[in-house]
Ligand SMILES: NC(=O)C1=CN([C@@H]2O[C@H](COP(=O)(O)OP(=O)(O)OC[C@H]3O[C@@H](n4cnc5c(N)ncnc54)[C@H](OP(=O)(O)O)[C@@H]3O)[C@@H](O)[C@H]2O)C=CC1
C-alpha cells in the first residue's frame with residue numbers, strides 16, 4: 262500500500278481507461294476503514310471472462326477508469342472495530358459483489374447475489390459515492406460480509422478462481438438439486454468456469470461430457486480433468502449420437518450461439534443452465550423445450566455461504582484449479598489470450614509479487 266493520510270490510503274491498480282480495454286497503472290484512494298471493513302493487501306487475482314466483457318464495454322455500462330478483478334485473494338492488514346470474523350494476517354477472498362441491501366427477499370434468504378441493490382466489486386458506486394475498484398490493485402477495503410476466509414489446505418493462487426468460477430458452477434448444481442451421484446452432466450465451453458465445472462461435477466460423482474468448439478482440448482479434458490466423454494459441437498454425428506443423454510448442461514460460452522443443438526442433448530426434464538454473459542438475444546423454437554419438458558435457466562455466481570462451501574468442498578475433495586500464474590505487467594497479454602481462447606484454464610495474476618506500487 263502507498264501513503265496514508267488521516268483518512269484515506271492511496272493505492273495503485275491497473276485500470277482500463279476506455280473500451281480498448283488496455284490496462285495501465287492508476288492511482289486512487291481507498292475509503293477510510295469503516296467499523297465493519299476489512300483492509301486486504303492483494304496477493305493474487307484471477308482473470309475471468311467477465312473482466313474482458315467489462316473492460317471492453319460489451320454490456321454497454323462500463324465506467325472508466327475501471328480496475329477489474331473479482332477473484333481476489335489477499336492478506337488482512339487492518340480491520341474495523343466491529344469486525345469479528347477476521348484479524349490481521351488472515352488469508353481471505355473477495356468475489357463479485359461487495360454490498361447488498363440486507364433487507365430484500367434475496368438478502369433475507371442469504372442469496373445476496375440476487376439483491377437488486379447489490380454492489381459489484383468494480384464498475385459500481387459504493388455507499389459513500391466512490392467508484393468501486395477491483396482486485397488488480399495493491400489493496401482493497403471490503404465490508405466483512407463479503408469477505409471469506411481461505412481455508413488451510415488451499416494455496417492462495419489456487420483459491421482465486423474458486424471465488425467466481427468455482428462458486429458459479431457449485432451454486433446451480435446445489436440449487437437445482439443436481440448434486441446426486443450418477444447424474445450425467447454436460448459442460449459446454451471448457452474455459453475458466455467450464456474446467457471448474459468438470460472438476461466439481463466429477464467430485465459429485467457425475468458422468469461428465471465436455472462439449473467444446475474444437476478437438477484441441479480433448480486429451481486434456483479426458484486425461485487431466487477426468488471428463489468421461491468429449492463432443493465437438495460442430496460434429497453433427499457425435500452430437501446426434503449423444504441426443505437425449507444429459508440431465509443438465511452448464512453453458513459457459515461467452516458469445517452468441519444457438520441453443521437448439523444443446524437442448525437436443527438433454528433428457529426429459531433436463532436443464533440448460535446459462536452462464537455466459539451475452540448481450541444479444543439467444544433463440545430456440547418452443548418444441549425444443551416442450552417435447553421433453555426441458556428447462557432453460559440461468560444462474561449468477563453464488564451466495565457468500567456457497568462461496569465458503571465451495572472452498573471447503575475443494576479442500577475436502579482435493580480439488581485444485583488449473584492456472585497459469587503471471588505478473589501484473591503481463592496482464593494485457595493475458596486478457597488478449599483469454600479472449601482468443603488461449604489459456605488452460607485460468608490466468609491468475611501474482612499481484613503481490615509484481616511491485617505494482619513501483620510502476621505508478
Ligand atoms: N453467470 C455467472 O455468474 C458468471 C458468468 N460468467 C460468464 O461466463 C462466461 C465464461 O466465462 P469464463 O469461463 O471465464 O470464460 P473463458 O473464456 O475462460 O471460457 C469460455 C469458453 O467458451 C468456449 N468458447 C466458445 N466460443 C468462444 C468464443 N468465441 N470466444 C471465447 N470462448 C469461446 C471456449 O471453450 P471451448 O474451447 O471448449 O469451445 C472457452 O474456453 C463469460 O461470458 C463470463 O462473463 C463468468 C463467471 C460467472
Ligand SMILES: O=C/C=C/c1ccc(O)c(O)c1
Nearest residue numbers: 309311320357425538561562
Ligand atoms: O463473472 C462474474 C459475473 C458475472 C455476470 C453475470 C451477469 C451479468 O449481467 C454480469 O454483468 C456479470
Ligand SMILES: [Zn+2]
Nearest residue numbers: 309311425426
Ligand atoms: Zn467472474
Ligand SMILES: [Zn+2]
Nearest residue numbers: 362365368376
Ligand atoms: Zn437486498
